[in-house]
Amino acid sequence: MTSRLKLPHGSFSAYIFDLDGTIADSMPVHFQAWTSVLKTYGCEFPEDLFYSWGGVPTPEIVRMLNEKYGLSMPVDEVLHKKESLYQLYLPQVKPIPEVLEVIQSQHGKIPFAVVSGGPKETVRLTLEALQLGDLFEAVLGAEDYARGKPAPDGFLLAARKLNVKPQSCLVFEDADLGIAAARAAGMNWVKVNARTSGAQ
Numbered sequence: 001m002t003s004r005l006k007l008p009h010g011s012f013s014a015y016i017f018d019l020d021g022t023i024a025d026s027m028p029v030h031f032q033a034w035t036s037v038l039k040t041y042g043c044e045f046p047e048d049l050f051y052s053w054g055g056v057p058t059p060e061i062v063r064m065l066n067e068k069y070g071l072s073m074p075v076d077e078v079l080h081k082k083e084s085l086y087q088l089y090l091p092q093v094k095p096i097p098e099v100l101e102v103i104q105s106q107h108g109k110i111p112f113a114v115v116s117g118g119p120k121e122t123v124r125l126t127l128e129a130l131q132l133g134d135l136f137e138a139v140l141g142a143e144d145y146a147r148g149k150p151a152p153d154g155f156l157l158a159a160r161k162l163n164v165k166p167q168s169c170l171v172f173e174d175a176d177l178g179i180a181a182a183r184a185a186g187m188n189w190v191k192v193n194a195r196t197s198g199a200q
Contacts, residue, residue: 005098005172008188013168015106016158016182017099017136019116021054021174022192024126026093033086038065040081041073054175055149057117057142058082083122090129099172099192103135113138113158117148138162149177152185159185 021027031050038045043065053061062075103112113136116123120141127133138161145153152166159166171182171189182189 005102005190005192007102007190008170010188012110012170012188013164014111014113014159014162014170015102015172016113016115016155016162016169016187017103017172018055018174018178018192019114019123019126020118021096022172022178023095023099023103023114023132024093024130025096026126027051027054027174029089029092030086033082033089034061036085037078037082038073041071041078043069043071043073053177055117055173055177055181057148058119059142060148079119083119086122087125090125093126093129095130095132096192102172103132107135111137111162111164113140113162115140115154115158117142117154120144149175150180150184152181155181155185155187159187 017023020030031047034045034050045065058079059075062073062078065071066073114123114127118141120139120143123139123141124133127136127139138158140154140158142148145157147153155171156166159169166186169187171187172192173179173182173189174192179189179191
C-alpha cells in the first residue's frame with residue numbers, strides 16, 4: 001500500500017509535473033538505455049552520477065559527459081540511439097502510484113502540464129504508453145524552452161500556456177534541479193521519490 005503524497009495546504013490553479021521519476025517510474029529504464037549506448041563509445045555513466053543529473057536536458061548530458069571524460073561523442077547521434085533504445089524499453093515503464101492517484105483525482109478540476117528535460121516526442125510516447133496522453137493541456141520537452149532546469153524557463157512557459165500565474169501553480173518533481181527550478185519560478189512544489197515509493 002503506497003502512502004499518498006502530502007500536498008501543501010491551499011488551493012492551486014494548475015499542477016505542473018516533471019515526467020521521468022515523477023509521473024513515470026522510468027529513470028531505471030533511461031539509465032539502462034544510456035549505459036547500453038554509451039558503452040559503444042567507451043563512455044562510463046555511473047549510476048550515482050546519472051541520478052545526480054536528473055532534470056538535465058538530454059543534449060546537455062552528452063556535452064557534460066564529453067567534457068568530463070575528454071571525449072567527442074556526436075551529440076545528435078548519441079541522443080538518437082539512446083531515445084530509440086528507450087522507446088524499445090517503454091513497455092517496462094510503469095506509473096508512480098502516488099502521482100497517478102493525484103492525476104486521476106484532480107483531472108478535469110484544474111489544468112495540468114508536463115515539463116520534461118527529455119525530447120518532446122519521447123515525452124509524448126511515454127505518456128501514451130502509460131495511457132495518460134490526453135490528460136495534459138500542455139506538454140513541454142527540452143526543445144520548447146531555452147534554459148533547462150534549474151532555470152525556471154520551462155515551468156514559467158507552462159504557466160503561460162495554461163494561462164495561470166506562476167505563484168498559483170504546484171510543481172511535482174523528483175530531482176533537486178527541478179525543485180530549484182520551481183523555486184526560481186516562484187512556485188510551490190512537492191518532492192516525489194520514486195526510488196522509495198511503491199512503484200515497482
